[in-house]
Amino acid sequence: MKTHIQAMNSKERFLAALELDAVDRVPLFYQHLGAAKWLLQNTGLRIRDGFHNPKTFAELAMAAYDMYGFDNVMAGWGDLLVAAKAHGMEWKFPERDFYPRPTKYVDMTEIDNIQPVDPLEDPTWSVLIRATEIMKDQIGNEVAIIGCVETPNMIASEVVGMENLLMGCLMDPDIIAKLLKTITQSVIRYGEVVNEVGVDGVFMEGSMAGGEMVDVSMFEQFDGKYIAQVIDSYKSMGLNVLLHNCSEQPFWKEQLETGPTAIHLQLSSVPISEVAPAVKGNTCLIAGIEHRELLLNHTPHEVKVAVRRTIEEWGRDPGLIMGPGCELPYRVPLDNIRAFRESVEQYGKM
Numbered sequence: 278m279k280t281h282i283q284a285m286n287s288k289e290r291f292l293a294a295l296e297l298d299a300v301d302r303v304p305l306f307y308q309h310l311g312a313a314k315w316l317l318q319n320t321g322l323r324i325r326d327g328f329h330n331p332k333t334f335a336e337l338a339m340a341a342y343d344m345y346g347f348d349n350v351m352a353g354w355g356d357l358l359v360a361a362k363a364h365g366m367e368w369k370f371p372e373r374d375f376y377p378r379p380t381k382y383v384d385m386t387e388i389d390n391i392q393p394v395d396p397l398e399d400p401t402w403s404v405l406i407r408a409t410e411i412m413k414d415q416i417g418n419e420v421a422i423i424g425c426v427e428t429p430n431m432i433a434s435e436v437v438g439m440e441n442l443l444m445g446c447l448m449d450p451d452i453i454a455k456l457l458k459t460i461t462q463s464v465i466r467y468g469e470v471v472n473e474v475g476v477d478g479v480f481m482e483g484s485m486a487g488g489e490m491v492d493v494s495m496f497e498q499f500d501g502k503y504i505a506q507v508i509d510s511y512k513s514m515g516l517n518v519l520l521h522n523c524s525e526q527p528f529w530k531e532q533l534e535t536g537p538t539a540i541h542l543q544l545s546s547v548p549i550s551e552v553a554p555a556v557k558g559n560t561c562l563i564a565g566i567e568h569r570e571l572l573l574n575h576t577p578h579e580v581k582v583a584v585r586r587t588i589e590e591w592g593r594d595p596g597l598i599m600g601p602g603c604e605l606p607y608r609v610p611l612d613n614i615r616a617f618r619e620s621v622e623q624y625g626k627m
């Protein structure tokens with residue numbers, strides 16, 4: 278017998294999927310400030326102003342909800358560097374409409390001086406927290422508000438630079454462990470702060486965990502261990518964790534063991550037929566449709582075909598969310614975003 282599911286709003290739908298409960302249709306996940314071009318065009322706002330003004334930051338994030346109609350907003354974008362900057366890295370804004378870029382990493386000899394950061398006390402990180410409060414206030418009853426942070430390992434790679442981090446793991450593992458411990462404290466503090474604001478979950482960018490970058494034992498020693506500490510802490514507060522990994526050879530099985538509420542993978546790297554049996558009944562899957570080619574350059578029809586195939590392969594079981602494989606590229610055509618949403622509404626309807 279088919280039980281009828283009453284129509285849900287975005288927030289109810291998103292949370293039900295995370296909790297592996299029945300939904301009226303498969304929810305859609307929106308990442309960072311995907312397809313930013315149209316949001317900037319429509320609002321007349323600038324990315325760099327968002328980092329100084331919580332209202333601007335929130336307006337841009339909420340514009341994505343208005344224009345694209347996915348089931349969450351993300352209280353964090355461009356933030357791959359915000360936490361790193363809070364730990365001493367320096368950045369600049371080289372382009373009018375794009376994210377900041379690192380200009381100066383922290384010297385390896387300075388690692389000892391790096392202290393844990395309270396996001397509320399950091400001039401930039403706190404802007405994101407204030408923006409989260411604005412979003413929670415304005416649309417928090419209808420749409421899922423998702424916080425955003427990176428794994429300690431990824432933040433470390435932006436604090437000292439990726440090459441320095443990898444070299445350090447080999448040459449001086451103790452000092453890297455110290456750095457990771459410090460950053461882990463800041464990331465845990467971030468969770469406390471946004472939990473207080475009332476977010477519905479935290480997206481954690483964990484794409485350093487890929488075979489193209491490290492091997493499994495390095496992942497365990499310098500990455501997985503700290504992810505598990507953060508997730509334990511977040512879950513003890515009742516916070517959902519959406520662990521993201523868009524690497525080419527993701528260590529998704531190892532990441533599943535760290536206990537996230539949801540895992541977000543690109544299906545071009547991991548076929549859904551492989552991952553579905555491993556997650557069903559335990560962990561929500563955010564199935565990532567290929568974004569750098571398919572969503573960016575192909576036709577709306579091809580997008581629909583991919584969505585349909587993915588949902589059919591998954592079946593009718595609960596615990597599926599659909600999203601792009603990573604943040605939608607800057608200028609993904611609006612027609613493709615629409616095709617993506619409409620096909621999830623059509624084929625993901627229960």
Ligand SMILES: [Zn+2]
Nearest residue numbers: 484523603604
């Ligand atoms: Zn990604």
